[in-house]
Amino acid sequence: MRGFVFSLVFIIIFATLLSTIPAGLHGPEETPDGIVPISPNLLTGFNDFENWTKAALSVGLYEYDLGGRSWVFGEAADTIIIFAKVLIGGFLWLGHIDTCKFISSDGVNRGDELTFTEIETDAEDGSERYEMVFTEAGDTAGAFVIYWNTTTYSDPVDAWDNNLLHVLHGVGFDSSATTNIGALIVGLLTLQLPNVPILVNMFLAVPVWACIIFVFWFIIKEMIPFI
DSSP: OHHHHHHHHHHHHHHHHHHTSOSSOOOOOSSOOSSOOOOGGGSTTOSEEEEEOGGGOBTTEEEEEETTEEEEEEEETTEEEEEEEEEETTTEEEEEEEEEEEEOTTOOBOTTOEEHHHHHHHOBTTEEEEEEEETTTOOEEEEEEEEOOTTTOSSHHHHHHTTOOEEEEEEOOOSOOOOOHHHHHHHHHTTOOTTOOHHHHHHHHHHHHHHHHHHHHHHHHHHGGGO
């Protein structure tokens, strides 16, 4: 029974400690550069970012890696979506995705489909920053910043069509330590902890998998006499 008790206690304590770690695991970036000038307050807290315009899309999609995950940005009929690929073992994608919801700076939840009309409504002086959360897990997915020159283009549609609507996805350190423990455990066991090298993720996952396997083995072994 000692092995069984140890495994259960280990899993519970490990899950509790893991839940206190911010999902982002990023450090703040104080001086972002390399992008079109924009109000600095929209870019605070980013350790890394990816920015693009319509010209970067291929068949309406733009794929990129950020924060240790693989992302896809899509645009069709003046509607934007962003989702992360759910990879098995950190490299195998079977088509499962985790879409992101957009929360405006005023706290309005725009859902997982953001229209240019909504962007125009939310934007102030041609810029808006949306906080993103995963639809399934509820964890932070970083921030989505969109901006354009209002002197040249009065609305985001015209700016987008002329490749001058700038889109940025940034990730940074989450100021809150609360997160979805279920999502963290799944990320750990599937080797997809955000911004964690695959070898480190494996180092953390191996003892947990060992305990889970032992618990299942113990339960099956104890049930055999009653079958």
